[in-house]
Amino acid sequence: MSAHSHADGQWPHEPEKATLEGRNKVLGFWLFLGAETVLFGTLFSAFLALRHQVGEGNPTPNELFELPMVAAATVILLVSSLTSVFAVQAMHLNKVKPMLIWLLVTIVLGLGFLGLEIYEFTNYVKEGHKFTTSAFSSSFYTLVGFHGAHVAFGVLWIGLLIMQIAFKKGLTVTTASKVYVAGIYWHFIDVVWVFIFTVVYLMGKVG
Amino acid sequence: MDWLTTVDHKKIGILYLISGGFFFLVGGLEAIMIRIQLWQPENHFVSADTYNELLTMHGTTMIFLAAMPMIFALMNAIVPLQIGARDVAFPFVNAIGFWTFFAGGVLLNVSWFTGGAPDAGWTSYVPLATDAFNGGNVHGVDYYVVGLQIAGIGTLVGGINFLATIINMRAPGMSFMRLPLFTWTAFITSALILFAFPALTVGLVALMFDRLFHANFFEVSNGGNAVLWEHIFWIFGHPEVYILILPAFGVISEVVSTFSRKRLFGYSSMVFATVLIGFLAFMVWAHHMFTTGLGPVANSLFSIATMLIAVPTGIKIFNWLFTLWGGSIRFTTANLFAVGFIPTFVMGGVTGVMLASAPADYQYHDTYFVVAHFHYVIVGGLILGLFSGLHYWWPKMFGRMLNETLGKLTFWFFFLGFHLTFFVQHFLGLMGMPRRVWTYLDGLGFDDLNMISTVGAFLMGLGTIFFLINIVTSAAKPRDAADDPWEDGRTLEWTIPSPAPEYNFAQTPLVRGYDAYWKEKMEGKNAMTPAEPLGPIHMPSPSILPLILSIGLFIGGLGFMYHHTIVGIIGLLITFGCLFTRSLIDDHGFHIEPDELHDKGVKA
Numbered sequence: 001m002s003a004h005s006h007a008d009g010q011w012p013h014e015p016e017k018a019t020l021e022g023r024n025k026v027l028g029f030w031l032f033l034g035a036e037t038v039l040f041g042t043l044f045s046a047f048l049a050l051r052h053q054v055g056e057g058n059p060t061p062n063e064l065f066e067l068p069m070v071a072a073a074t075v076i077l078l079v080s081s082l083t084s085v086f087a088v089q090a091m092h093l094n095k096v097k098p099m100l101i102w103l104l105v106t107i108v109l110g111l112g113f114l115g116l117e118i119y120e121f122t123n124y125v126k127e128g129h130k131f132t133t134s135a136f137s138s139s140f141y142t143l144v145g146f147h148g149a150h151v152a153f154g155v156l157w158i159g160l161l162i163m164q165i166a167f168k169k170g171l172t173v174t175t176a177s178k179v180y181v182a183g184i185y186w187h188f189i190d191v192v193w194v195f196i197f198t199v200v201y202l203m204g205k206v207g
Numbered sequence: 208m209d210w211l212t213t214v215d216h217k218k219i220g221i222l223y224l225i226s227g228g229f230f231f232l233v234g235g236l237e238a239i240m241i242r243i244q245l246w247q248p249e250n251h252f253v254s255a256d257t258y259n260e261l262l263t264m265h266g267t268t269m270i271f272l273a274a275m276p277m278i279f280a281l282m283n284a285i286v287p288l289q290i291g292a293r294d295v296a297f298p299f300v301n302a303i304g305f306w307t308f309f310a311g312g313v314l315l316n317v318s319w320f321t322g323g324a325p326d327a328g329w330t331s332y333v334p335l336a337t338d339a340f341n342g343g344n345v346h347g348v349d350y351y352v353v354g355l356q357i358a359g360i361g362t363l364v365g366g367i368n369f370l371a372t373i374i375n376m377r378a379p380g381m382s383f384m385r386l387p388l389f390t391w392t393a394f395i396t397s398a399l400i401l402f403a404f405p406a407l408t409v410g411l412v413a414l415m416f417d418r419l420f421h422a423n424f425f426e427v428s429n430g431g432n433a434v435l436w437e438h439i440f441w442i443f444g445h446p447e448v449y450i451l452i453l454p455a456f457g458v459i460s461e462v463v464s465t466f467s468r469k470r471l472f473g474y475s476s477m478v479f480a481t482v483l484i485g486f487l488a489f490m491v492w493a494h495h496m497f498t499t500g501l502g503p504v505a506n507s508l509f510s511i512a513t514m515l516i517a518v519p520t521g522i523k524i525f526n527w528l529f530t531l532w533g534g535s536i537r538f539t540t541a542n543l544f545a546v547g548f549i550p551t552f553v554m555g556g557v558t559g560v561m562l563a564s565a566p567a568d569y570q571y572h573d574t575y576f577v578v579a580h581f582h583y584v585i586v587g588g589l590i591l592g593l594f595s596g597l598h599y600w601w602p603k604m605f606g607r608m609l610n611e612t613l614g615k616l617t618f619w620f621f622f623l624g625f626h627l628t629f630f631v632q633h634f635l636g637l638m639g640m641p642r643r644v645w646t647y648l649d650g651l652g653f654d655d656l657n658m659i660s661t662v663g664a665f666l667m668g669l670g671t672i673f674f675l676i677n678i679v680t681s682a683a684k685p686r687d688a689a690d691d692p693w694e695d696g697r698t699l700e701w702t703i704p705s706p707a708p709e710y711n712f713a714q715t716p717l718v719r720g721y722d723a724y725w726k727e728k729m730e731g732k733n734a735m736t737p738a739e740p741l742g743p744i745h746m747p748s749p750s751i752l753p754l755i756l757s758i759g760l761f762i763g764g765l766g767f768m769y770h771h772t773i774v775g776i777i778g779l780l781i782t783f784g785c786l787f788t789r790s791l792i793d794d795h796g797f798h799i800e801p802d803e804l805h806d807k808g809v810k811a
Binding site for chain 2: 043049
């Protein structure tokens, strides 16, 4: 129905779900995020099981973590979730230019977050907290690094999406579902970060 | 070439069947070699090291490279037909799923030729699987870790594909409570895959980091934890058992009902039981770890939760019996396998309850009793179910009937061979014969039973050979199977030609009740009422990218395994390049016009 009105030149109410292909894509992506949840859940479990195995003479989480910087990274990432919502809203209204700008802002913020994380990791390594140091360090870098890799992948993905829409395909019901799905992905890695901030950093400072 | 680029779910089903069948033969040969080694005490047919490799590869191959793909074969070939869909939700992703599984499977088996296969058991327990225990076999477990990782991608995306297909692409009127049971079990199995496989992924990644980059997840001297591996492995591994068995339950439900000419007894309780089994599958992983030392509270809880699974399983068993009860039963080969399945699976279930009793498990643990139990469940359950399903749906998949005489020979040799092989292993286990050990001493009373077991294994091999002969001889015959060759077909797949045409349904059918086709037959009609007018059908175009993408992963895996980082990165770049290309190229697909709707689809 909505696909029909699109053919009449009208932008559908929910363009990402206007075609069966789009509906499949959105549903399939939610399912994929279910799998990702288990993936991160298992990584969190491994981290929780090993987080006290620091090893003698190595820096403890309490000595290592600098909350102000992690808090700054958190704020950056949370704001980027907001800007991605603005992008999806602009997409719903068929406003291509604001959508592209908001997507661009989102990945710039994502890059800022990654920069802080790289700075943080290099600092830790200088303090003797290497990947191979202890069970704590291995599980720390694996969990936080997996999240970082997801952010990096998201930046790459949304970057390519921007180029695709800006220079090649424009905003159609097909690309709309891609924007929408990328938006869900970005929120997901944001939610995972909230858990990492709590379980890794706050609990590391307190417990 | 056609087969390398196909995105048609029925052809992908056949690809899964061929490669899964091939790995089934490989795993079967490994099993026969294990049985030859054990046919007499202190035998020297293979060395202890080779035995460890055979044992590991037999388990890994059978579970991941034979059983799962053959399930995926049936699911791919049948599920879209049963729900009245033209296609699956993601045809391209479906092809990626097959090719990554295949690349992972080949990679695993390459290990035989490069200095030793994985040898830490299919459970790959640490510290046995860490590089401290490598011996001369430096890369064995690396193959396990990387090969399964690649194959696991295929399984996961396959599961997502089926879930989205069943949720979004059902024909009008095909409500969830009208879904054929095979589709229901495919649905729950896919959900289990979705939530179980990522845990295995993390376990494999952790083990890979330990082995390749000296991480400390399982390195006890640096604070690592070996029990962590057991938890991660079994939170995947237990649901995996139900991933395997649920589709077999689905097949049995279809076959028993068709060949009894009766509606499946207690349909809604069957659905409920399937869902409940799926849920409980995640609650019981620690029953593999009773002797690990989790303590009496954990052991009791997991013991009780495990025994609870007997309730929904019992519901299923009785429903099959009540379906048979009073039916006009036809003992076709498919039905023989189904009827043989029921008592066999009950026996596997009973020993399962025995093992679920934590105190008794201290006696059974790591003996042949456990080996007998899980082979009763997996071979006596899943493989009999698969044989049943293959004989049942063969005409729909290939357009040719299988020979019934050869089919019955297959059944009797396989069925009797199976019981001969594994029934005596219960007693071997109770007498104290340990599993995973390459030989045993004379005079312990194990000799005769082991000999019987080996003879049984050869009979199973003969049964399989009869099946192969059946396939080959039927392939020489013309493709002349009727649309509804069993004449009692109840579900939508029997309303379309055999083999199913490329577009499945010329017109999407209108479903008016459970057992949709049977309902129409009972009202005197011989076809479904269409839900739409005849029109052009949109199809996705074929693509070579899934194959190249998997080759990229294969190269990347090998590169990282042998610490050639550049090769590894090149492999991954190939893979990402394929994904990038895919997103840039528009796939408009093509249309099949109404006047072309005659050619039959799959030609194998």
